Amino acid sequence: GAGVSQSPSNKVTEKGKDVELRCDPISGHTALYWYRQRLGQGLEFLIYFQGNSAPDKSGLPSDRFSAERTGESVSTLTIQRTQQEDSAVYLCASSLVAGDNEQFFGPGTRLTVL
Protein backbone atom coordinates (compact mmCIF):
# COMPACT_ATOMS: atom_id res chain seq x y z
CA GLY A 1 0.00 0.00 0.00
CA ALA A 2 0.98 3.64 -0.18
CA GLY A 3 3.45 4.89 2.37
CA VAL A 4 3.95 8.33 3.85
CA SER A 5 4.51 10.92 1.17
CA GLN A 6 6.06 14.36 1.49
CA SER A 7 6.31 17.32 -0.82
CA PRO A 8 8.32 18.94 -2.11
CA SER A 9 11.27 16.56 -2.04
CA ASN A 10 13.67 19.49 -2.25
CA LYS A 11 13.17 23.16 -1.46
CA VAL A 12 15.71 25.93 -1.92
CA THR A 13 14.73 29.29 -0.51
CA GLU A 14 16.26 32.61 0.39
CA LYS A 15 16.81 33.72 3.94
CA GLY A 16 13.76 35.52 5.27
CA LYS A 17 11.22 33.74 3.06
CA ASP A 18 8.43 31.53 4.39
CA VAL A 19 8.18 27.85 3.40
CA GLU A 20 5.44 25.28 3.71
CA LEU A 21 6.14 21.56 3.77
CA ARG A 22 3.45 18.95 3.25
CA CYS A 23 2.95 15.46 4.63
CA ASP A 24 0.39 12.86 3.63
CA PRO A 25 0.31 10.09 6.23
CA ILE A 26 -0.70 6.49 5.70
CA SER A 27 -4.47 6.25 5.53
CA GLY A 28 -5.95 5.21 8.85
CA HIS A 29 -2.96 6.28 10.92
CA THR A 30 -4.14 8.45 13.76
CA ALA A 31 -0.74 9.70 14.95
CA LEU A 32 1.52 12.01 12.93
CA TYR A 33 4.98 13.32 13.78
CA TRP A 34 7.43 15.83 12.37
CA TYR A 35 11.19 15.53 12.88
CA ARG A 36 14.20 17.53 11.72
CA GLN A 37 17.47 15.90 10.69
CA ARG A 38 20.57 17.99 10.26
CA LEU A 39 23.38 16.64 8.11
CA GLY A 40 25.07 13.63 9.70
CA GLN A 41 22.93 13.77 12.81
CA GLY A 42 20.02 11.99 14.38
CA LEU A 43 16.42 13.11 14.22
CA GLU A 44 15.04 15.86 16.44
CA PHE A 45 11.40 15.62 17.46
CA LEU A 46 9.40 18.72 16.47
CA ILE A 47 5.68 18.11 16.91
CA TYR A 48 3.10 15.33 17.38
CA PHE A 49 -0.57 15.12 16.42
CA GLN A 50 -3.01 12.51 17.71
CA GLY A 51 -6.60 12.64 16.48
CA ASN A 52 -8.43 15.68 17.79
CA SER A 53 -6.21 16.06 20.86
CA ALA A 54 -4.08 19.15 21.33
CA PRO A 55 -0.73 18.62 19.58
CA ASP A 56 2.54 18.31 21.48
CA LYS A 57 4.54 21.26 20.17
CA SER A 58 7.35 20.93 22.70
CA GLY A 59 10.02 20.24 20.08
CA LEU A 60 9.43 23.29 17.89
CA PRO A 61 12.69 25.31 18.06
CA SER A 62 11.12 28.77 17.83
CA ASP A 63 7.85 30.58 17.19
CA ARG A 64 8.81 30.77 13.51
CA PHE A 65 7.83 27.12 13.29
CA SER A 66 4.20 26.00 13.23
CA ALA A 67 2.26 22.99 12.03
CA GLU A 68 -1.32 22.06 11.34
CA ARG A 69 -3.16 18.87 10.68
CA THR A 70 -6.61 18.50 9.20
CA GLY A 71 -8.42 15.72 11.03
CA GLU A 72 -6.44 12.53 10.53
CA SER A 73 -5.09 13.45 7.13
CA VAL A 74 -2.60 15.85 5.62
CA SER A 75 -0.29 17.98 7.74
CA THR A 76 1.70 21.09 6.86
CA LEU A 77 4.81 22.39 8.59
CA THR A 78 5.39 26.10 8.09
CA ILE A 79 8.65 27.91 8.74
CA GLN A 80 8.41 31.69 8.68
CA ARG A 81 11.32 34.04 8.00
CA THR A 82 13.68 31.17 7.30
CA GLN A 83 17.25 31.29 8.58
CA GLN A 84 20.31 29.41 7.33
CA GLU A 85 20.28 27.22 10.44
CA ASP A 86 16.87 25.91 9.34
CA SER A 87 18.60 24.01 6.52
CA ALA A 88 17.95 20.32 7.16
CA VAL A 89 15.84 17.38 6.06
CA TYR A 90 12.35 17.55 7.52
CA LEU A 91 10.82 14.12 8.03
CA CYS A 92 7.23 13.24 8.64
CA ALA A 93 6.09 9.96 10.15
CA SER A 94 2.78 8.36 11.03
CA SER A 95 1.73 5.44 13.18
CA LEU A 96 -1.46 3.48 13.56
CA VAL A 97 -1.94 4.52 17.15
CA ALA A 98 -0.26 6.87 19.60
CA GLY A 99 2.77 5.42 21.31
CA ASP A 100 3.39 2.83 18.61
CA ASN A 101 7.17 2.43 18.40
CA GLU A 102 6.94 1.57 14.74
CA GLN A 103 6.61 4.90 13.08
CA PHE A 104 6.48 4.93 9.28
CA PHE A 105 8.60 7.68 7.82
CA GLY A 106 8.30 9.55 4.57
CA PRO A 107 11.34 10.29 2.39
CA GLY A 108 11.67 13.80 3.79
CA THR A 109 11.93 17.30 2.38
CA ARG A 110 15.45 18.65 2.03
CA LEU A 111 15.34 22.37 2.84
CA THR A 112 18.23 24.63 1.87
CA VAL A 113 18.17 28.24 3.01
CA LEU A 114 20.61 30.44 1.12
Next chain:
Amino acid sequence: GESVGLHLPTLSVQEGDNSIINCAYSNSASDYFIWYKQESGKGPQFIIDIRSNMDKRQGQRVTVLLNKTVKHLSLQIAATQPGDSAVYFCAETPMDSSYKLIFGSGTRLLVRP
Protein backbone atom coordinates in the same frame (compact mmCIF):
# COMPACT_ATOMS: atom_id res chain seq x y z
CA GLY B 1 18.73 16.06 29.98
CA GLU B 2 17.69 13.18 27.84
CA SER B 3 20.26 11.98 25.35
CA VAL B 4 21.09 8.89 23.39
CA GLY B 5 24.47 8.46 21.76
CA LEU B 6 26.63 5.94 19.96
CA HIS B 7 30.17 4.66 20.51
CA LEU B 8 31.26 4.14 16.88
CA PRO B 9 30.38 6.47 14.03
CA THR B 10 31.39 3.95 11.29
CA LEU B 11 31.52 0.16 11.30
CA SER B 12 32.95 -1.83 8.41
CA VAL B 13 32.29 -5.59 8.25
CA GLN B 14 32.82 -8.39 5.78
CA GLU B 15 29.74 -9.81 4.11
CA GLY B 16 28.61 -12.87 6.02
CA ASP B 17 30.11 -11.77 9.32
CA ASN B 18 28.08 -10.69 12.32
CA SER B 19 27.76 -6.98 13.12
CA ILE B 20 27.39 -5.37 16.50
CA ILE B 21 26.27 -1.76 16.76
CA ASN B 22 26.42 -0.13 20.17
CA CYS B 23 24.56 2.70 21.82
CA ALA B 24 24.79 4.40 25.21
CA TYR B 25 21.88 6.21 26.81
CA SER B 26 21.64 8.53 29.76
CA ASN B 27 17.95 8.61 30.68
CA SER B 28 17.00 5.78 33.03
CA ALA B 29 13.30 6.71 32.84
CA SER B 30 12.72 5.33 29.36
CA ASP B 31 9.95 2.94 28.45
CA TYR B 32 11.25 1.46 25.22
CA PHE B 33 14.49 1.37 23.28
CA ILE B 34 14.26 1.08 19.53
CA TRP B 35 16.54 0.57 16.55
CA TYR B 36 15.92 2.23 13.20
CA LYS B 37 17.76 1.79 9.90
CA GLN B 38 18.14 4.63 7.42
CA GLU B 39 19.29 4.05 3.86
CA SER B 40 20.62 6.92 1.81
CA GLY B 41 17.91 9.31 0.68
CA LYS B 42 15.17 7.54 2.61
CA GLY B 43 13.39 7.96 5.90
CA PRO B 44 14.27 5.70 8.83
CA GLN B 45 12.75 2.23 8.98
CA PHE B 46 11.83 0.43 12.20
CA ILE B 47 13.90 -2.68 12.94
CA ILE B 48 13.15 -3.86 16.46
CA ASP B 49 12.29 -2.56 19.91
CA ILE B 50 12.78 -3.74 23.47
CA ARG B 51 10.93 -2.74 26.60
CA SER B 52 12.97 -1.46 29.51
CA ASN B 53 12.04 -4.47 31.67
CA MET B 54 13.65 -6.90 29.21
CA ASP B 55 17.29 -7.83 28.56
CA LYS B 56 17.11 -9.42 25.15
CA ARG B 57 14.82 -9.63 22.19
CA GLN B 58 15.31 -11.45 18.91
CA GLY B 59 13.93 -10.78 15.47
CA GLN B 60 14.75 -12.04 12.04
CA ARG B 61 18.59 -11.99 11.87
CA VAL B 62 18.68 -9.28 14.52
CA THR B 63 19.03 -9.34 18.29
CA VAL B 64 18.81 -6.39 20.63
CA LEU B 65 20.48 -6.50 24.04
CA LEU B 66 19.77 -4.06 26.86
CA ASN B 67 22.11 -3.67 29.82
CA LYS B 68 20.44 -1.28 32.24
CA THR B 69 23.31 -1.48 34.74
CA VAL B 70 25.68 0.31 32.38
CA LYS B 71 22.94 1.97 30.29
CA HIS B 72 24.03 0.23 27.12
CA LEU B 73 22.05 -0.99 24.12
CA SER B 74 23.33 -3.07 21.23
CA LEU B 75 22.03 -4.37 17.92
CA GLN B 76 23.46 -7.60 16.58
CA ILE B 77 22.98 -8.46 12.92
CA ALA B 78 23.72 -12.05 11.94
CA ALA B 79 25.27 -12.93 8.57
CA THR B 80 25.49 -9.30 7.45
CA GLN B 81 24.43 -8.70 3.86
CA PRO B 82 25.14 -5.83 1.43
CA GLY B 83 21.54 -4.69 1.91
CA ASP B 84 22.30 -4.05 5.56
CA SER B 85 24.56 -1.14 4.62
CA ALA B 86 22.89 1.92 6.12
CA VAL B 87 22.99 4.27 9.09
CA TYR B 88 21.57 2.76 12.26
CA PHE B 89 19.99 4.88 14.98
CA CYS B 90 19.04 3.91 18.47
CA ALA B 91 16.14 5.77 20.01
CA GLU B 92 14.26 5.81 23.29
CA THR B 93 10.79 6.75 24.38
CA PRO B 94 10.36 8.64 27.66
CA MET B 95 7.84 7.09 30.04
CA ASP B 96 5.95 10.36 30.37
CA SER B 97 5.61 10.84 26.59
CA SER B 98 5.89 7.43 25.00
CA TYR B 99 4.97 8.67 21.53
CA LYS B 100 8.14 10.78 21.35
CA LEU B 101 11.29 9.18 19.89
CA ILE B 102 14.60 10.57 21.18
CA PHE B 103 17.24 9.61 18.61
CA GLY B 104 20.99 9.16 18.90
CA SER B 105 23.44 10.44 16.30
CA GLY B 106 23.77 7.22 14.27
CA THR B 107 26.35 4.61 13.21
CA ARG B 108 27.14 3.95 9.57
CA LEU B 109 27.44 0.25 8.72
CA LEU B 110 29.47 -0.58 5.62
CA VAL B 111 29.39 -4.16 4.33
CA ARG B 112 32.41 -5.22 2.28
CA PRO B 113 31.71 -7.78 -0.46
